[in-house]
Amino acid sequence: MGFPADLIKWYGEHRRSFPWRENSLTPYQVFVAEMLLRKTTAEAAEPVYKDFIKQYPELSSLREADIEEIAELLQPLGLHNKRAKAFKDIAEQYPRGLPDTRGELLELPHVGPYIADATICFGYGREQAIIDANVARIYSRLLGRDFGTGHQMYRNQELRELIEADLPETEFKDFSWALLDFGAKICTARSPNCEQCFASDYCEYYQTASE
Incomplete structure (x- = not known):
C-alpha cells in the first residue's frame, strides 16, 4: 500500500x-x-x-x-x-x-513556518505540507536520511517535496494530523515503538537496527 x-x-x-x-x-x-x-x-x-x-x-x-x-x-x-x-x-x-x-x-x-502551514492546511483547507520535529523525525527514520533540525528542517526543500508528494488529494488534513499523532504515539523521539509500527517492513531505521 x-x-x-x-x-x-x-x-x-x-x-x-x-x-x-x-x-x-x-x-x-x-x-x-x-x-x-x-x-x-x-x-x-x-x-x-x-x-x-x-x-x-x-x-x-x-x-x-x-x-x-x-x-x-x-x-x-x-x-x-x-x-x-x-x-x-x-x-x-x-x-x-x-x-x-x-x-x-x-x-x-x-x-513561524509550522503555524503558517498548519493554518493554511487545517484552517483554509488547502493542500499544504506540514513540517515539525515529529514529521522530520518520521521521514528521517523512514528513509534513512538526515533532514536537519530547527530552521534547517523547515528550509529543507527535499523534505518538503517528499511530504508534498505523499499528500493525498482529498485526505491531506487527515494525513497531516496522522503524521503528528504517529510521531507522538509510535515514532517518538526516544524509544520509538517499532514493534507496533506498521512501517517496520520498509523503515530504514528499523531495518538497520535489526541487523
Missing part, C-alpha cells in the same frame, strides 16, 4: 480527538489553536483553547480586549505575556481578519 495509505489506515484507528480538529472551524479558530500549542502539550492547551475561543470568538474581539486579561487567560501555558502581545498586535494589524496567504502569515508576530 505504501506509507501514505498505511498511515491513513493507522490514523483511522488511533486518531486523537481535539476541539481544533473539527471540520467546521474558521481559519481564526485553527490559528488560535496553533499559537497556543507552541511550546506546550495538546492536553495543556485544550482547556485554555476552549476558554479563549469562548471569550474571543473572532480576531476583531481581540482588538478591543485588554492585554492583561488576555495574558491572564493564557497564563497556564507559559509565555503568556508574549502570546498576549502577539494576539493584540495581529488583531490591530489585520482588523478585517486573518490573512490567507502563507507569506502574509509568516510576517505576523511569533508565527
Whole structure:
C-alpha cells in the first residue's frame, strides 16, 4: 500500500480527538489553536483553547480586549505575556481578519513556518505540507536520511517535496494530523515503538537496527 495509505489506515484507528480538529472551524479558530500549542502539550492547551475561543470568538474581539486579561487567560501555558502581545498586535494589524496567504502569515508576530502551514492546511483547507520535529523525525527514520533540525528542517526543500508528494488529494488534513499523532504515539523521539509500527517492513531505521 505504501506509507501514505498505511498511515491513513493507522490514523483511522488511533486518531486523537481535539476541539481544533473539527471540520467546521474558521481559519481564526485553527490559528488560535496553533499559537497556543507552541511550546506546550495538546492536553495543556485544550482547556485554555476552549476558554479563549469562548471569550474571543473572532480576531476583531481581540482588538478591543485588554492585554492583561488576555495574558491572564493564557497564563497556564507559559509565555503568556508574549502570546498576549502577539494576539493584540495581529488583531490591530489585520482588523478585517486573518490573512490567507502563507507569506502574509509568516510576517505576523511569533508565527513561524509550522503555524503558517498548519493554518493554511487545517484552517483554509488547502493542500499544504506540514513540517515539525515529529514529521522530520518520521521521514528521517523512514528513509534513512538526515533532514536537519530547527530552521534547517523547515528550509529543507527535499523534505518538503517528499511530504508534498505523499499528500493525498482529498485526505491531506487527515494525513497531516496522522503524521503528528504517529510521531507522538509510535515514532517518538526516544524509544520509538517499532514493534507496533506498521512501517517496520520498509523503515530504514528499523531495518538497520535489526541487523
